[in-house]
Amino acid sequence: MPKLRHICLTLLALSVSTLTHADEKRYVSDELNTWVRSGPGDNYRLVGTLNAGEEVTLLQSNDATKYGQVRDGEGRTVWIPLGQLSNQPSLRTRVPDLENQVKTLTDKLTNIDATWNQRTADMQQKVAQSDSVINGLKEENQKLKNELIVAKKKVDAANIQLDDKQRTIIMQWFMYGGGVAGVGLLLGLLLPHMIPSRKRKDRWMN
Template sequence: MPKLRLIGLTLFALSVSVGTHAEEKRYVSDELNTWVRSGPGDHYRLVGTVNAGEEVTLLQENSDYGQVRDSTGRTAWIPLKELNSQPSLRTRVPELENQVKTLTDKLSNIDNTWNQKTAEMQQKVAQSDSVISGLKDENQKLKNELIVAQKKVNAANLQLDDKQRTIIMQWFMYGGGVLGAGLILGLLLPHMIPTRKRKDRWMN
């Protein structure tokens, strides 16, 4: 009977010292497999191990130990120093690797998109350069044609001036010839008329 009372008092003391605690997620540290015990202390027997990095549910805790439930539903006590509030590296590393891969893929897509846009811009610039070069050639061609046309106009003007001078000279020559012929006729006609007829005219 005294033994039963002693066991009851011990259990009551443990329940008071442990108290209640809301269930929380915790993660076993990244060390090697950690031993768990049947109670909150080093003097309790070992009941097994939990894997490093394993996710467990914290049921309650005292100053040094916490009661946890693992993925199999087993409850045991583990030193609080072996529990972390953040996922273990074994869990985070694959996630980080996936994030790195995702970011790498995004960067690769951005790089490919940028290269494609750069190639398109270079193609547009090359096309623009070709168009500009063609316009320059066409402009130079038109300038050359304009120079040739101006030379033809100047030559035509010179020919026209020569023809005008030739026509003017011809008119002067025709006019001078007519005037000279009239003058000669004026001088010769009186001598060509018979004198008798002139006397008859005077007598009449």
């Protein structure tokens, strides 16, 4: 009788309820391990448990009893309340993924920081080199200015020496000219006196 009663209830449930066929991945909710049954209702016997967060495949669902038939990773086909299934992976699965994502982002940020620091160091080195070149050009410019000042002083000193030499030469020419003129004047004064005296002497001798 109990077996017959069980068969009748099963046929009644199957006739009244609407089975929705699916074949989708679902995840057991992140609570304690969930009991599963042999059929789509609380009146069916318990046949085991599914681990919290375990991935299963939803084969079909019973809208009347709110149960779904699933297949676990071991290939078992059992029924579980739909409220204990989730479309999202469990936290046990998502946390490692999130940790990996955080690690990946951290590595990227570290690489970005290292790249930025390297670029900053390169820019600072280039700026330092530019400053060194600019300072070298300034020093070279100042050196050329100093050399130009020294050259101008040398040119001025040479011009002064040239002017002194020119004045000396002019004075010497004046002195030579004056000496020649003086000698000519003396000769002009003396020669007339010397010539007549010779004539008078010649006349006396005759």
